[in-house]
Amino acid sequence: MSQCFLRPVRQNDTRRRLLSMKGEQVLCMIEEHFDNLTNYMGGLHPDLASWFDLLLALAKKGLLDDKILYKTEMENDSVHPAVREWLKDNLETLRSSSQTEWTSAEDETLEKLHDVFNKAFFRGALSPARNPLEFIRKNNPDGTPNKKWTSSKAGLSQPDGALPGSRRSVIRIYETSLDSGDRLKYYMNVLLHEMIHSFEINYCCRCHSCNSSLQDFWGQTGHGVGFIKLLKKAQAFAKRTMNIDLHVGLREGLATEIYALQEKQLEIEWPWEELGLSESEMMEAAEWCRKRKASEQIQDSAPGDETLGQ
Structure with missing residues (x-):
């Protein structure tokens, strides 16, 4: 184990004490978290139940299409038993709701998705204070083009320089022109991808001895072998316990x-x-x-x- 693991930045530093991990330690910690939620003995773990609560809330508002679900067969063994039980009770409710336009709902829905994903995938370590979310619309409220918007990016995660010396990252999600029925799954994929980048920004050690292994794990662009392994684990976890198939x-x-x-x-x-x-x-x-x-x-x-x- 690295000497940096769970080590505060400085004992006498007034900044908040931070996790400071190597890439492999991030992978192990996230995998352990996934195992704990998957093997929870009381049905759906509360951090997963919040995802299904969100599905019902979106359905009632007409903001959900059940095609985001990975499997709808009640007896499919690839889906967690507690999820199959939930489907028996709620699938018809999801299917009976009609999809409406997302136009005024995207900001709020993305914030709720961020909260749910933070609990389910990241042990609550990416709170809004540590990882604020910005939704960049194509046009300003007055209809003029928004200069912050770009067609060349789906999302972006980067260190936030607003608080010098802090380990904080900001996520920007750029509005898509996809049809309303496809937007939810699109934003889910983009958001989870960027949250993984944010976790690396916030919690991976950058001391001199760790810096070389950091690039080996995360790669030149942040999409190295370690990042891909983490994505694959997140995909499998989402299929099993959240019943969603994400390409991320x-x-x-x-x-x-x-x-x-x-x-x-x-x-x-x-x-x-x-x-x-x-x-x-x-x-x-x-x-x-x-x-x-x-x-x-x-x-x-x-x-x-x-x-x-x-």
Whole structure:
């Protein structure tokens, strides 16, 4: 175990004491948390029950489409027994609600999703105080284009410089033009992806002895082997205990990492079999990423373009 694990930044520092972990320790801690929630003996763990409470609340407001569910068969063994019991009692309620437009509901719904995901995936470590969430709409309230919005990003997580010296990150989710019925699952995928980045920003040690292993784990772009392993564990946990099938931007993130390595003429041995991914498919995805980056650079340099990439 690293000497940095659970070590305060400084004993005499007035800042809050922080977890300070290596990447592998993050992976172990999250896996242990998933096991605790999955093996809870009293039915649905309260931190998972809040997810299903949110589903019912969204359904009553007409903001839910049951196609976000992974499995609806009551006897499917791939879904947690407590979840199957919940489906027996509530599936018809979810299906009977009609989907309405999200326009005025996205900010509030994203905040609720953040709260639920924080409990279910991150042990409550990404509170709004440590990880504020911003929803960036395409247009301002007066209808003018929002200069903060960009079509080149789905989401962004970065250190928050508002409090110098603090370990705090901010997430920005950019409004999508997808049809209303597809938006919830889209935002769920983007939000969880960015929350994993935020957890790394907030809680991974950056001391001199840990810094080199940090990049080995998280990669050049934050989408290294460790990040992909964490995504895969989160995917499996979500299927089993929340009955949702999330792609979480896995292939896109990995393609970005491979592209960055190629640009720097670096090579690593990817554990493709362990990751459950095809090397040939991911190399094709990296080529797609290269073409997309080239296209974005052309658009960024085009005269009169006032919004892309800002």
